[in-house]
Amino acid sequence: MTQNSPERTAVKGKVESFELDHTKVKAPYVRLAGTQTTPRGDTISKYDLRLLQPNQDALPTGALHTLEHLLVTGLRGRLDNVVDVSPMGCRTGFYMAVIDEPQPEKIMQVFQEALADVSTYTSVPGRSELECGNARDHDLEGAKRYAAQVLDQGLHVQDTIYLER
DSSP states (O other): OOTTOGGGGGSTTOOHHHHBOTTTOOSSEEEEEEEEEOTTSOEEEEEEEEOSOTTTOOOOHHHHHHHHHHHHHHHHTTSTTEEEEEEOTTSSEEEEEEESOOOHHHHHHHHHHHHHHHTTOSSOTTOSTTTOTTTTOOOHHHHHHHHHHHHHHOOEEOOOOBOOO
8 A cells, every 4th residue: 555545444443534634635626535345346435525625614514514415416416326425524525435436537527517506506405304304404505605615716636645654
């Protein structure tokens, strides 16, 4: 394994994101955070979809929650085999798990398209109390502002930079 190798996630008990040097990455970006092979032989790839610079900013929960609903809709509509799109606890972006190994450039393209779609929404899909576990905590206008900010800054594919230990 090399310094920039996502295979480092395969070490049992290691948390890949705790090994990432958050001071050296430059948001907004897309990064392949690792891959795993299931017992049946499928490959699951995990991507870091970072909107904001770590330790400098954080999405408010309403905007983050709304972006989760809008991005999962937009990404699943554009990319086959999306397993999950989940917000990061640090509130700087999302993780996306996909069956297969799409290139980060392809992920960046569909992420840009999904972010561009955010401006077209007039309501949040899955927002009712029947569909959502916190239906009161949404902010569509905030989600639109953050999506536009990311698009204005421009996404890039980020190499993985691990902590030097």
